[in-house]
Amino acid sequence: MCYSAGMENLATTFKxxxxxxxxxxxxxxxxxxxxxxxxxxxxxxxxxxxFLGVSQPTVSHHMKILVQAGLIRAEKRGRWVYYSLNAEAFATVCRELEPFHEQPATV
Amino acid sequence: MCYSAGMENLATTFKxxxxxxxxxxxxxxxxxxxxxxxxxxxxxxxxxxxFLGVSQPTVSHHMKILVQAGLIRAEKRGRWVYYSLNAEAFATVCRELEPFHEQPATV
DNA sequence: TAGACATATTGACATATATCTATGTGATGT
DNA sequence: ACATCACATAGATATATGTCAATATGTCTA
Structure with a gap:
């Protein structure tokens, strides 16, 4: 196999x-x-x-996926769960993509 | 519905x-x-x-998806098809992600 | 023209995913 | 305590996806 665990991770984020x-x-x-x-x-x-017009369990499902991917944070307060973006995760994704649109290195 | 055609497009790229x-x-x-x-x-x-260790039709399938997403270019020369990265597409993805890791605008 | 080669398409199959309804869980308020 | 509220989980179902074997298509070469 030619792909690493890091690749699996990145694929999960993109998914x-x-x-x-x-x-x-x-x-x-x-x-x-x-x-x-x-x-x-x-x-x-x-x-x-x-806002989304989907059922509550569907929202719950999507939030779980986003949390697991590290893209958002969940914080429980009383009976509510408050969600917020994890800016660092998005920055990481961008860094991973950088090599694909930078000027190719002169060898 | 609260999501646009542009969002569908972006989702296709991430997929x-x-x-x-x-x-x-x-x-x-x-x-x-x-x-x-x-x-x-x-x-x-x-x-x-x-390199990948998958069958030829599987490679063909994946290349088609990447071409359709605009992430790579395909150029047929004789019986070969030569593929190359489309750097601009990656740059676009990064630009789309930027708002998610920039400092929030002070209102 | 015939055969070999590189790639694409088709069809089949197993697995993954998105969605819903129904129900469970834990916290709040009366 | 009991009902209510916010969210999670389970189960069902339809659709999407990744993979391969078989076959088709198009191109080169002998």
Whole structure:
């Protein structure tokens, strides 16, 4: 086999990014529409449900995938879970992509 | 629905990136191991087959997905098809990700 | 023209994924 | 305590995806 564990990891991250519903979730987390119970430092899942137009378990499913990929953070406060972007993870993805659009090194 | 056509597009690109075999292909295109018929300005599919350890139709399938996502270019010369990275596509992906790891704008 | 070669397409199959309904779990408030 | 609320999990189902063997297509060469 010619691909490493790091590659599997990166693929998992891209897989998490490869769904329009999850991209919409990330956009929402970036520019939250404060609705029922979201706060300045986080967005609750119930707001996402209304925004996305999918069922609550579906939201839960997508949030789990995004958390596992490390793209967002989840923090439980009382009965709510507040989600926020993990900026560092996005920066890492960009760094991984850099070699593919930099000027080729002169050997 | 709260997500746009542009989002579908971006999701397609990430989906193309979300497979370890395809990431291995991209790595190979970045740093080709010149083997049977690859050239300085492109890599042929047969070299990939040997490198990846998957069947020829599987290589063909993955190349098609990468081409459709715009991540690589295919150029047919005689009976070979030479593939190369499309650096601009990777740069675009990075630009799309930038808002997710920049400092939040002060409103 | 015939055969060999590189790649694409087709069809089959197993697995993964996205979605829902129903139900479980844990916290809050009356 | 009990009902309610927010979220998670389980199970079911439809669709998508990755893979291969078999075959088709197009190109070169003898």
């Amino acid at each position: 998490a990014l490869g769904d329009p519903v999850r991209l919409a979730i990330l956009e929402f987390l970036k520019d939250p529409v404060q609705d029922c119970c979201s706060r300045s430092d986080g967005v609750c899942a119930c707001d996402l449900e209304a | 193309a990136l979300g497979d370890p075999v395809r990431l291995a292909i991209l790595e190979f295109l970045k740093d080709p191991v010149q083997d049977c018929c690859s050239r300085s300005d492109g890599v042929c599919a047969c070299d990939l087959e040997a």
